[in-house]
Amino acid sequence: xxxxxxxxxxxxxxxxxxxxxxxxxxxxxxxxxxxxxxxxxxxxxxxxxxxxxxxxxxxxxxxxxxxxxxxxxxxxxxxxxxxxxxxxxxxxxxxxxxxxxxxxxxxxxxxxxxxxxxxxxxxxxxxxxxxxxxxxxxxxxxxxxxxxxxxxxxxxxxxxxxxxxxxxxxxxxxxxxxxxxxxxxxxxxxxxxxxxxxxxxxxxxxxxxxxxxxxxxxxxxxxxxxxxxxxxxxxxxxxxxxxxxxxxxxxxxxxxxxxxxxxxxxxxxxxxxxxxxxxxxxx
Numbered sequence: 001x002x003x004x005x006x007x008x009x010x011x012x013x014x015x016x017x018x019x020x021x022x023x024x025x026x027x028x029x030x031x032x033x034x035x036x037x038x039x040x041x042x043x044x045x046x047x048x049x050x051x052x053x054x055x056x057x058x059x060x061x062x063x064x065x066x067x068x069x070x071x072x073x074x075x076x077x078x079x080x081x082x083x084x085x086x087x088x089x090x091x092x093x094x095x096x097x098x099x100x101x102x103x104x105x106x107x108x109x110x111x112x113x114x115x116x117x118x119x120x121x122x123x124x125x126x127x128x129x130x131x132x133x134x135x136x137x138x139x140x141x142x143x144x145x146x147x148x149x150x151x152x153x154x155x156x157x158x159x160x161x162x163x164x165x166x167x168x169x170x171x172x173x174x175x176x177x178x179x180x181x182x183x184x185x186x187x188x189x190x191x192x193x194x195x196x197x198x199x200x201x202x203x204x205x206x207x208x209x210x211x212x213x214x215x216x217x218x219x220x221x222x223x224x225x226x227x228x229x230x231x232x233x234x235x236x237x238x239x240x241x242x243x244x245x246x247x248x249x250x251x252x253x254x255x256x257x258x259x260x261x262x263x264x265x266x267x268x269x270x271x272x273x274x275x276x277x278x279x280x281x282x283x
Contacts, residue, residue: 030073030075030076030078030079031076031079031080031110031113031114033068033072033076033110033116033118033278033280034068034069034070035066035067035068035069035278035279035280036066036067036068036069036129036204036205036206037064037066038064038065038066038067038125038128038129038133038204039064039133039134040061040062040063040064040065040134041061041062041133041134042059042060042061042134042230043059043060043062043127043128043131043133043134044057044058044059044060045057045058045059045060045124045127045128045225046058046225046260047260050260051261051262052223052224053222053223053224053262054224054225054260054261054262055224055225056224056225056226056227056228057228058225058227058228058229058230058231059228059230059231060124060128060230060231060232060234061230061231061232061233062124062125062128062232062233063233065121065125065279065281066279066280066281066282067121067125067129067204067206067277067279068206068277068278068279068280069197069201069205069206069207070094070196070197070207070208070277071094071095071196071207071208071212071213071215071275071276071277072094072095072106072275072276072277072278073091073092073093073094073095073196074086074089074090074091074092074093074094074095075091075092076095077095077098077106080106080109080110080113081102081105081106081109085097085098085102085270086193086272087272088192088193088272090193090194090195092195092196093193093194093195093196094193094196094208094212094213094275095275095276096193096213096271096272096273096274096275097270097271097272097274098270098274098275098276099267099268099269099270100216100243100265100267100268100269101267101268102270103120103216103276107119107120107278116280117280117281117282118278118279118280118281119218119278119279119281120216120217120218120276120278120279121217121218121277121278121279122217122218122219122233122234122235122236123217123218123219123234123236123244123246123262124233124234125279126209126215126217126246126247127246127259127260129173129202129204129206129209130173130202130206130209130210130246130247130259131173131259132173132202132203132204133203133204171258171259172210172257172258172259173202173206173209173210173259174200174201174202174203174210175202175203176200178254179210179211179254179257181199181200182199182200182201182202182210182211183199183208183210183211183212183248183257184198184199184208184211184212184250185210185211185248185249185250185251185252185253185254185256185257186250186251186252186253187254189211189212189250189251191250191251192250193212193213193249193250193273193275194212194250196208196212199211199212208247209247209259210247210248210257210258210259211247211248211249211250211252211257212249212250212275213247213249213250213273213274213275213276214245214246214247214248214249214252214263214271214273214274214275215245215246215247215274215275215276215277216243216244216245216265216274216275216276217243217244217245217246218235218236218243219235219236219237219243219244220236220237220238220239220240220241220242220243220244221236221237221240221241221242221243221244221262221264222236222237222240241264241266242264242265242266242267243264243265243266243267244262244263244264245262245263245264245265245274246261246262246263247261248261249273249274250273251273252273
């Protein structure tokens with residue numbers, strides 16, 4: 001009988017520790033937001049060859065930032081908000097059916113819990129990361145010369161200029177001529193979201209920037225970019241009616257998951273294909 005009471009006492013004492021381990025697994029674990037360091041630089045944002053709201057193409061300079069490697073998952077949202085609003089339930093899938101306003105509440109609680117400083121990416125940061133970062137501009141002529149500085153006659157018609165890398169990057173966010181290998185979209189998604197990180201990442205190691213879930217950004221929507229002047233760390237208009245959406249979703253066509261595509265939703269919009277990813281700022 002003595003052994004039985006001792007065993008019961010040990011079990012009662014162990015319960016708080018067991019509960020704490022369960023709490024750590026279900027609450028603290030999901031709050032680890034994987035980020036990728038994105039080196040700042042220059043890029044050409046938008047396109048003069050596409051829809052009016054993507055014009056004019058203009059040069060943007062960005063500082064370094066950390067972009068979420070994945071869209072925020074359902075288990076992460078539930079760990080913070082104690083509920084899962086997603087239409088298709090799947091812990092490892094992106095949380096969807098969340099409004100911009102609700103995302104702000106999630107971020108506020110997440111920052112309070114973790115002591116970190118997360119936020120939504122600006123539209124420029126999103127496109128820069130989707131285009132895989134900085135692209136060099138090689139604009140000077142590169143002609144082979146003699147020690148005296150004379151251009152070699154035999155080389156006059158060769159290598160007159162080092163080929164210039166495009167500032168636009170790729171059409172899709174990854175080294176792919178089409179979205180099949182990098183995106184869940186209407187042709188392969190079977191009408192639903194999928195676990196994050198199952199398609200190929202882009203060069204920076206960021207997944208699902210094209211397809212799976214459309215993504216909220218921080219910026220108010222404007223119907224165009226206004227000027228071709230170079231801008232530094234732009235944050236969009238100071239106010240507006242709708243917020244910018246990027247990336248396309250599982251319900252999007254191939255033309256809707258390209259890196260320049262934009263859309264505008266009211267901040268209280270909830271959709272089964274609409275989610276988000278985060279940027280982490282250093283404190």
